[in-house]
Amino acid sequence: MSSPHVAALQTKGINTPLSRRSFLVASGMGLAGTAWGTTAPAAAANVPQGRKLAKSTILFFLCGGSSHIDMWDLKPKAPIEYRGPFAPIATTAPGIELSEHLPLLAQQAHHLNIVRSVGATVNTNDHHAGYYHNLTGHAPDITFVTLGNNRTPVADDWPFMGSVVAAKKPARPQLPSAITLPHKPSRAPYTRPGQFAARIGPEFDPLYINGSHENPLQFHAPSLVLDGDVSPERLTNRRELLNTVDAARRDFETNASPKTWSNQQKRAVNLLLSSSTTEAFNVAAEPAALRERYGETINGMSLLLARRLVEAEVPFITVFWKGDTALNKKCKSAGSWDTHGNNFNCLKENLLPEFDRGFSALIEDLSDRGLLDETLLLVSSEMGRTPKIGDRRSGGVAGAGRDHWTHCLSNVFAGGGMSGGQVYGATDRFAQFPADRPVTPAHIAKTVYHAMGIDDLEFHDREGRPYDALPNGYPLTELF
Incomplete structure (x- = not known):
């Protein structure tokens, strides 16, 4: 094409x-080729007086599986084989510490709401199922085990949370209600499940916008x-x-x-x-100083484009972190957050500086424009990383990698009517499992819907029978 x-x-x-x-x-x-279901009319949301509803959500998805224990949930008192070399630093939010390699985000921590107790265990402990669980809120079915990487998206999958928002919010006159950039994970034929409208109908699929490392100011449909x-x-x-x-x-x-x-x-x-x-889509129209603040990388410019799409009133924007294949050998990965080897150098020298710069700039930019209260930001991933250092596929302890770990990860919210400067839940002393106020990806998705005033998740199947798009979980209302 x-x-x-x-x-x-x-x-x-x-x-x-x-x-x-x-x-x-x-x-x-x-996806196409099926007689699809329809949405039920959205009921009016029960919104407490004084709380603003989010008009847009930006989901920043760190493809590959970001290391919660090295970013959001450091364990400085754990043995060295768990905690690694990174130290926590103080932030603008009393009592909240972040990795020393997130200094710019530390200055925005009063806007952050860190959910440390997300248990997203999947039956394969792998990427396909991790994407599906965290993007839809539904635990993967047995086909993720039987088919493995051949379990590509199917028409009867549960819908992506962005597609649910697109279906329940009023349609935009020009731009679609859900837009995904700067790529579609992953390369065909191994397209990740969970990022499509599926059973609620292809008319609610995101519009995919492509970008590249070579030309980060240019985006293509x-x-x-x-x-x-x-x-x-x-x-x-x-x-x-x-x-x-x-x-x-x-x-x-x-x-x-x-x-x-x-x-x-x-x-x-x-x-x-x-x-x-x-x-x-014209990010080149932004001032050079602002582009520099975000970082003129494909991920930084994707976040800047996401802000422009918020201004264009697009309800749901997804930024899938685009990995750099130049890091494949160094990190024993596909260039993203899948740090099977050399975890700490890859984070310190490559991944964390780019993430810190771009995401802190997005928060700062939205806040300066008076848009943060009406824009919900969510940082997620398909999994965390093994708290104990050493992946046998990259030389064990000597390889200094962290393997897949779907049993626990951290999600981070900002804006969207939330108070900021909060931590929800906790993990055990090794950051292996949720220990206090455990939640699942269903709770995270329900929190997104709640922030946007979507309380009615009813759809109809092909025979006109009603069903609930996400019967499990509840919104984390304490954060608002």
């Missing part, structure tokens, strides 16, 4: 009919292009374009409902014709 810059929104003037494939990618669909007899002149004529797209319906090889088709059609047309699409 081609990847034209959004600003170009090019069309190809070749004399062939608009293909089904072209329409699907233009509409941003991730993959294949946002119409093939066929749509000239640039015809692109400006909504009626002509709608007629052309309507003709493609004859080749739309699915039994999707007319309502689903109509919504997808409208979504593609609005994206292709909207000037706000071009403007929202």
Whole structure:
């Protein structure tokens, strides 16, 4: 598939009919081919007087499995084989300490709400299941064991929390209600489950925006292009374009409902014709000093773009940390937070400085603009890392790595009507398991919904029967 810059929104003037494939990618669909369920009308949220609802959520997902014990939940009194060489430092929040390698975030800790007791055990202790659990709030089923990395997304999966928000919040006139950047984890055919709308319908899939390490100021909507007899002149004529797209319906090889088709059609047309699409993705328009504050890396610029999308009133934005393959050998990983080897040098020299700079800049920027109270920030990952140092796959103790550990991780919230400067829950003395006020990813997802005023999670299946998209868990209301 081609990847034209959004600003170009090019069309190809070749004399062939608009293909089904072209329409699907233009509409941003991730999965297709099923008669999907529908949403129930959202009930009015029961919001305490004086509490502001979050208008947008930014999920910053640290792909690979970030080390909770080296970032948010240090254990300075634990034996050296657990605590490692990192020391905790004081912050702007009394009683809260962070890793010494997060000095900029330490200055923003009065905005942070650290949930240290997330138990996200999955039946494979691996990435696929970890993504699914933490992105949907649902524990993975047995197929994650039987299929392993071949357990790719399926139509009947539970929906991604961003898709639930997109379904329950009013649709945007131009931009979609859920946008994911700067990549789709992971490379096909091993696409991570949990990041799609699945059973609630592809019309609520996120629009994926791509970025690269080589050109961090440029973001692309993959294949946002119409093939066929749509000239640039015809692109400006909504009626002509709608007629052309309507003709493609004859080749739309699915039994999707007319309502689903109509919504997808409208979504593609609005994206292709909207000037706000071009403007929202133009991070190069930001002042050089602000870009430098975020760090002109793909992850830093993705967070800056996320702030711009908040200003464009997109309800849910996901930033999946994009790993650098140059770190593969050094960290015995795929370049992200999966630090099987050399954990401490990889964190200290590469991962933590970039994360610290970008995420602290996002908090500071939103706060300075008066947007933090109405924007919920969530830092999550598919797992934590083994508290005991040494991964046998990278030389054991001598390799200084930390292996997968889904049994415990920390999540971090900021903004969105929360008080800030709080810690929720605690782990045991080795940071191995939740010890006080244990929660699961279902509680985290419910907290996101609560912050955005979404109390009704009812949807309908293909036969019109109602079901609850997340029956387990409860929101952590103490944080608000």
